[in-house]
Amino acid sequence: MLSPGDMKTMSHESEHQSLVDVANLITPSSWNVFIDRKDRNWKPGVLNIWLWIHEYDGDDDSEDEWIGRVHSPQRYYRISFFAKMDIQAAKALRRFGDGVVASCEIWLREEWLGLETLIHELAHVAVQRYSAWKEGAHRHPDLELAFCVEEEKHGLLFQRFYRTMIKRAERYLCKELAENWGELRIDESSSPPARCEPDALPEDNIRTKGVV
Numbered sequence: 001m002l003s004p005g006d007m008k009t010m011s012h013e014s015e016h017q018s019l020v021d022v023a024n025l026i027t028p029s030s031w032n033v034f035i036d037r038k039d040r041n042w043k044p045g046v047l048n049i050w051l052w053i054h055e056y057d058g059d060d061d062s063e064d065e066w067i068g069r070v071h072s073p074q075r076y077y078r079i080s081f082f083a084k085m086d087i088q089a090a091k092a093l094r095r096f097g098d099g100v101v102a103s104c105e106i107w108l109r110e111e112w113l114g115l116e117t118l119i120h121e122l123a124h125v126a127v128q129r130y131s132a133w134k135e136g137a138h139r140h141p142d143l144e145l146a147f148c149v150e151e152e153k154h155g156l157l158f159q160r161f162y163r164t165m166i167k168r169a170e171r172y173l174c175k176e177l178a179e180n181w182g183e184l185r186i187d188e189s190s191s192p193p194a195r196c197e198p199d200a201l202p203e204d205n206i207r208t209k210g211v212v
């Protein structure tokens with residue numbers, strides 16, 4: 001359980017780790033969120049999500065303003081493809097047989113680091129995962145195959161997954177922290193009760209403020 005005060009007094013390392021812990025709590029058990037790439041998991045069916053926290057480089061380029069983003073498409077690979085290059089992949093191949101693992105990257109900026117941004121990006125990952133499965137990526141993986149999402153960036157599918165992520169986070173975190181999300185939350189108060197179903201939320205009810 002985290003409180004806002006806890007988040008403020010944490011060292012960078014423990015703050016990063018608590019983000020990873022929360023991400024793993026609120027996402028499906030087959031998702032593996034990590035910072036250190038040695039924590040990749042090669043068990044068939046796993047979606048590896050590498051959290052890359054970019055340190056502030058002193059460059060305030062207004063063309064390059066972002067807080068968080070999902071970098072590159074989600075990719076699906078056969079474990080056997082990596083077995084010759086990675087000892088952990090080879091071990092998994094011997095233990096489980098061949099299967100498919102997926103990977104993607106979430107980039108966050110150190111100076112803007114926050115759980116609300118991570119949750120927003122995890123909802124984008126969920127949209128990609130959903131779309132990739134619909135296209136059969138888990139049955140027909142290909143190293144070069146990139147699965148793009150056709151829908152609008154913050155369309156209805158995104159909103160549905162975003163809402164699910166928020167609900168799960170609220171279940172695990174103290175209320176004060178969730179209340180601090182303000183800017184990035186779906187603005188429920190502006191929707192009449194009958195339209196609170198995820199599919200009925202209009203797109204402009206999500207404020208993005210630099211989160212892409």
Ligand SMILES: [Zn+2]
Pocket residue numbers: 120124153154208211212
């Ligand atoms: Zn976004």
